[in-house]
Amino acid sequence: MKKAMPAKQRGLSFFGFIFGAVILVLVSITGLKLIPAYMEDMKISNLFTVIANDPEMQKASPRDIRMSFSKRASIDNISAINAEDIEIASEGGRLVLSASYAVKVPLVANVSLYLEFSPASAK
Numbered sequence: 001m002k003k004a005m006p007a008k009q010r011g012l013s014f015f016g017f018i019f020g021a022v023i024l025v026l027v028s029i030t031g032l033k034l035i036p037a038y039m040e041d042m043k044i045s046n047l048f049t050v051i052a053n054d055p056e057m058q059k060a061s062p063r064d065i066r067m068s069f070s071k072r073a074s075i076d077n078i079s080a081i082n083a084e085d086i087e088i089a090s091e092g093g094r095l096v097l098s099a100s101y102a103v104k105v106p107l108v109a110n111v112s113l114y115l116e117f118s119p120a121s122a123k
Contacts, residue, residue, distance in 0.1 A: 029107075030107060030113075033105050033106075033107060033113075034105060034113070034115070037080075037103045037105055037115055037117075040078060040079075040080050040103075041080075041117045041119055043076050043078055044073075044078055044080065044081065044099070044117075044119045045119035045120070045121075047069065047072050047073065047076065047078070048086075048097040048098070048099075048119055048120060048121035049121045050072070051065060051068055051069060051072070051095075051097060051121070052094070052095045052096060052097050052121035052122065053121075054068075057095060058094075058095055062088050065086070065088055065095075065097070066083035066084070066086060066088075067083070069083050069086055069097075070082070070083045080101055080103060080117075081099050081101050085099050085101060086098070086099050087099060091122065094122070095121070096120065096121055096122045097120065097121045098118065098119065098120035098121070099118070099119060099120075100116070100117070100118045101116075101117055102114060102115065102116045102117070103115045103117070
């Protein structure tokens, strides 16, 4: 009669668990630091779309468009760009607003991430 061999144990070791937890924490912290930059980019893009679709802004002067952006940006607490950074164009009789800017997000000590954004009202 054959004697049954005990099954090998399987699972995660303590060091494997700690390594996985450290990686998860580092990825989470990096993600949490990047969220505000991406949220501000979404706010700027939405603001450009709102202004570009506003019937009153279609024939407005660049000065009036920039003033409208400044007022709306102060309400939404946008600080990444100001009104002078906006590029105003007309494509097919339609107002198009765009901008290019960069954000430096510090991670740890002297390690930072450099993010470039180019929001526009028409994509």
